Amino acid sequence: MVTTLTTTAPTQPIERSTVRARPAGFVTDVLAVAGRALRAVPGQGPGTGVANLFMLAGDTDLIKFDRMVKRFLERVLDRRVNARDAQALLSEVATRRGTTAGDVDYAIWEYESGS
Numbered sequence: 771m772v773t774t775l776t777t778t779a780p781t782q783p784i785e786r787s788t789v790r791a792r793p794a795g796f797v798t799d800v801l802a803v804a805g806r807a808l809r810a811v812p813g814q815g816p817g818t819g820v821a822n823l824f825m826l827a828g829d830t831d832l833i834k835f836d837r838m839v840k841r842f843l844e845r846v847l848d849r850r851v852n853a854r855d856a857q858a859l860l861s862e863v864a865t866r867r868g869t870t871a872g873d874v875d876y877a878i879w880e881y882e883s884g885s
Contacts, residue, residue, distance in 0.1 A: 821853075830870035833860050838882040839875055 808820045822834045833839060835853035843851040843859065864871045
C-alpha cells in the first residue's frame with residue numbers, strides 16, 4: 771500500500787514547514803494532555819477537529835483527515851480508509867520521501883482541489 775501511495779502521490783515538490791524546533795518532550799506532553807481533554811468534549815474524536823487544531827499549532831506529524839485526503843487515499847488504494855489508517859499511511863509515505871505527514875497531507879489537498 772505505501773509503495774502505491776509513494777509512486778502515485780502528487781509529484782510537485784513538497785515544501786517543508788518552517789516551524790521552530792520544540793523543547794524535547796514539553797510540547798509533546800502538553801499536546802497529549804490537551805488532546806485527551808479535547809477528545810472528551812462531545813462531538814470531538816480522534817479525527818479532523820483535534821488534529822487540525824494541533825496542525826495549526828505547528829505539529830507537522832499530523833494530518834487532517836478531511837474529504838480531500840479521504841477521496842485521494844480511497845481512490846489510490848481502491849478501498850475504504852479511516853482516520854487512523856490514513857495517519858499511518860501518510861506518515862510512512864512522509865518518512866520514505868524525507869518530509870512530514872503534514873506536508874504530504876497539504877500536497878494531496880492541493881492535488882485534489884486542483885490548486
